[in-house]
Amino acid sequence: MLATSALTDPGALAKEVSKRVPDDHLREAFDEMIRTYVQKIVTGNRTLILPPAAFHEVPTPGGKVRPVGRSKKVAEIREAWRVVLRERINIGPAAEDWKVLADCDTEDLLFAETARRDLAARNLANADQLKGLRDLLAEHGKQHVRDLPDSVLAAYFGGGK
Structure with missing residues (x-):
């Protein structure tokens, strides 16, 4: 269909392909497509991996670096690496x-x-x-x-x- 269609928008192409899938093949087509969609969501939700120094010190406006305090937010940031391990x-x-x-x-x-x-x-x-x-x-x-x-x-x- 791609070779013969003038459509360029993936959404429009998807609708055209959907029209061509026989009803008795819908479940099989859905199972195939949902795998790709879930993979896209999994890879799109990756946690940013920050360098270790980012968890321990912050720059100040004067260019100096000061240690990060012991707030709950900072503690969560310091433990963020655990989330990365579950990706x-x-x-x-x-x-x-x-x-x-x-x-x-x-x-x-x-x-x-x-x-x-x-x-x-x-x-x-x-x-x-x-x-x-x-x-x-x-x-x-x-x-x-x-x-x-x-x-x-x-x-x-x-x-x-």
Whole structure:
């Protein structure tokens, strides 16, 4: 459907796909989709991991650093790392390869680290490609990518001179 549709909004695309799912396959489709949605929520709710120094001292307007007091809020901040240990992370290639951080071993952490570094590298490469297109628009005085000459686009995407 993506190859033949002119729709660009994921919501509109989802509605179109939904219309095409036979009623007797709705539960199976829902189970497949809800897994992806829950994973998105799990990874989107990650706790920010702060450096240890952030829990012990704070800068003052004069540039000096003073120790943090013993308030209840500060005590909670100092214990925030315990929340991080309960976070769920993907630790393998299978869809069900998930653990809480506290239960991860070296192999699990290596997989999770490598997956994140690979994703970051792909995102950076994609960002570089988009910047390249932006540079081509400026270089050729065009407003839209579609306005660039075919030869320029073919060369940029590796399909021509």
